[in-house]
Amino acid sequence: MGERSKSFDDRLLDLHLNRLSAEETEQVEQEVAGAPETAGRSRALRDLLKLLDANEVQPPANLADRILAHVERRERAIPFSRERERTAARSGDRVAGRGYSFGWRDLAAAAACLVLFFSVAIPGFNKARSVSQRTRCLDNQQMISSAMTSYGQANAGYLPYSGYIPGASWLPTNDPQVPFASNTQHVFRLIKQGYLPNVQVFICPADRNGRPLTARDLQALQDFAHRNNNSYSFLFMNRPQGVRLESLQSGPGRQTVVIADRNPLLPPSGVPTTMPVQAVSANSMLHDRGAGQNAIYADGYSGFFTRPTIGVDADDIYRVGSFNSYKGTEAPLAPTDTFLPP
Amino acid sequence: MSTPTDEQLLAEHLAGKPEPFATLVHRYSDELFRFLARFTGNAAMAEDLIQEVFLQIHQSGASFDTSRRFKPWLFTIAANKARDLLRSKRRRPEMPLDAEVAGVSGEGEEKRTFLDFLADESQSPVAASSLEEQRENVRRVLSEMPERLREVLVLSYYHGFPYKEIAEILGVPLGTVKSRLHSAIEHFGRSYRAAVKERV
Numbered sequence: 001m002g003e004r005s006k007s008f009d010d011r012l013l014d015l016h017l018n019r020l021s022a023e024e025t026e027q028v029e030q031e032v033a034g035a036p037e038t039a040g041r042s043r044a045l046r047d048l049l050k051l052l053d054a055n056e057v058q059p060p061a062n063l064a065d066r067i068l069a070h071v072e073r074r075e076r077a078i079p080f081s082r083e084r085e086r087t088a089a090r091s092g093d094r095v096a097g098r099g100y101s102f103g104w105r106d107l108a109a110a111a112a113c114l115v116l117f118f119s120v121a122i123p124g125f126n127k128a129r130s131v132s133q134r135t136r137c138l139d140n141q142q143m144i145s146s147a148m149t150s151y152g153q154a155n156a157g158y159l160p161y162s163g164y165i166p167g168a169s170w171l172p173t174n175d176p177q178v179p180f181a182s183n184t185q186h187v188f189r190l191i192k193q194g195y196l197p198n199v200q201v202f203i204c205p206a207d208r209n210g211r212p213l214t215a216r217d218l219q220a221l222q223d224f225a226h227r228n229n230n231s232y233s234f235l236f237m238n239r240p241q242g243v244r245l246e247s248l249q250s251g252p253g254r255q256t257v258v259i260a261d262r263n264p265l266l267p268p269s270g271v272p273t274t275m276p277v278q279a280v281s282a283n284s285m286l287h288d289r290g291a292g293q294n295a296i297y298a299d300g301y302s303g304f305f306t307r308p309t310i311g312v313d314a315d316d317i318y319r320v321g322s323f324n325s326y327k328g329t330e331a332p333l334a335p336t337d338t339f340l341p342p
Numbered sequence: 343m344s345t346p347t348d349e350q351l352l353a354e355h356l357a358g359k360p361e362p363f364a365t366l367v368h369r370y371s372d373e374l375f376r377f378l379a380r381f382t383g384n385a386a387m388a389e390d391l392i393q394e395v396f397l398q399i400h401q402s403g404a405s406f407d408t409s410r411r412f413k414p415w416l417f418t419i420a421a422n423k424a425r426d427l428l429r430s431k432r433r434r435p436e437m438p439l440d441a442e443v444a445g446v447s448g449e450g451e452e453k454r455t456f457l458d459f460l461a462d463e464s465q466s467p468v469a470a471s472s473l474e475e476q477r478e479n480v481r482r483v484l485s486e487m488p489e490r491l492r493e494v495l496v497l498s499y500y501h502g503f504p505y506k507e508i509a510e511i512l513g514v515p516l517g518t519v520k521s522r523l524h525s526a527i528e529h530f531g532r533s534y535r536a537a538v539k540e541r542v
Binding site for chain 1: 371
């Protein structure tokens with residue numbers, strides 16, 4: 001079918017659909033009359049379209065009234081919807097399709113829902129996070145504990161030991177007459193000698209100020225450069241001969257706490273500028289501002305304890321005896337006096 | 343006093359007056375019913391649909407674009423609802439035993455159901471007149487015509503919408519409307535002849 005005839009078909013159809021102007025109608029009718037074939041096609045189309053008239057549809061009686069009754073019935077069931085539309089229309093808002101326009105009541109309801117949600121969810125989330133941090137913190141301690149055992153087995157049964165300095169202070173001191181003997185320098189050997197995979201294990205996930213040493217620092221150092229490089233406290237080691245594994249594997253030694261979360265003796269801000277340090281029985285500050293501490297015993301028992309009096313005979317693991325004032329040179333008073341210096 | 347336009351009536355309805363909406367319903371209920379009945383081939387379905395269409399107009403009148411004409415918008419909503427319903431029926435072909443047979447019964451006729459067919463498989467005992475046969479054939483052919491062709495034919499032939507407004511109602515280009523109308527007429531002619539041959 002060519003373009004001309006196609007165009008004529010369009011016009012012929014429009015003729016029978018009464019879509020042409022009077023002038024166009026006259027023109028098409030002349031064309032139809034002038035060609036018998038076209039006239040036949042026109043008649044066929046007219047007859048075909050006439051058939052469609054047979055499809056009469058009679059609307060039911062009172063249709064409009066029934067529609068209005070239906071709308072009224074449904075609107076009564078959902079009055080808010082009507083009010084919402086009306087309000088939107090009056091205020092000039094446009095409600096797109098089934099769209100929804102927020103009012104102050106909706107915002108207030110949404111805000112209340114959010115407050116309720118966060119008041120329920122946030123405490124739950126915080127608690128779950130705390131539990132997770134404690135668990136990972138204890139995992140780190142267990143890795144260090146295993147490394148200490150391995151070190152002892154490879155070093156004549158002695159725990160990591162960097163030597164003994166008589167009269168030294170485990171607290172940094174300004175007194176030139178009192179040497180400083182860090183209690184963490186001993187376990188630092190575990191890193192230097194490759195018993196631990198990295199320095200990150202010395203950082204408890206709950207320690208907000210924890211900052212692991214860099215690999216470059218590690219090569220040059222013999223101890224942690226800053227207290228923030230290590231979150232834990234270890235069994236007091238400034239002894240003339242170190243500590244033998246054997247002494248911790250039988251008798252009361254089995255109940256010795258070897259590692260625990262950082263001793264709270266030092267204030268969070270760092271090294272005290274004045275001596276002595278006042279101390280009271282307190283938990284480590286790593287978990288939820290003093291909720292308790294993880295600890296590992298020599299026999300492998302471990303857990304999270306809500307009090308620091310978990311040594312032999314309910315000894316406070318963070319204090320020497322029951323001293324309330326420290327210069328830094330204090331040492332355990334007896335084999336059963338567990339002390340884990342800062 | 344001049345007759346208010348559809349758009350003016352809708353604006354008054356949105357302003358909170360009850361009468362303009364009733365006027366719109368009275369103005370368009372018969373025409374819209376005819377469209378829906380021809381489009382769906384089912385008078386009962388058309389009546390259900392028309393109630394839902396006007397309910398939506400009543401509830402969502404504020405969403406009407408005042409730069410457009412009301413009538414094409416009304417038919418757009420009706421066509422969309424009819425299409426949705428027809429598709430949902432196709433997805434769920436099972437029908438209740440007393441369901442009306444689509445495309446067979448119409449207004450003024452005795453409603454035929456599956457129960458009637460189960461009772462009498464010989465179809466209607468009443469001998470159909472030639473005009474009645476013609477009417478039934480047309481309805482059957484239209485109801486079996488593809489939806490996209492049927493809607494163009496109904497809007498164009500029975501309701502006389504301009505091509506441009508049909509394009510607007512159906513959301514298709516103008517050229518598509520024209521080509522579908524040609525296809526619809528061709529389809530109707532071919533199917534009607536086939537339907538007549540079947541009965542001879």
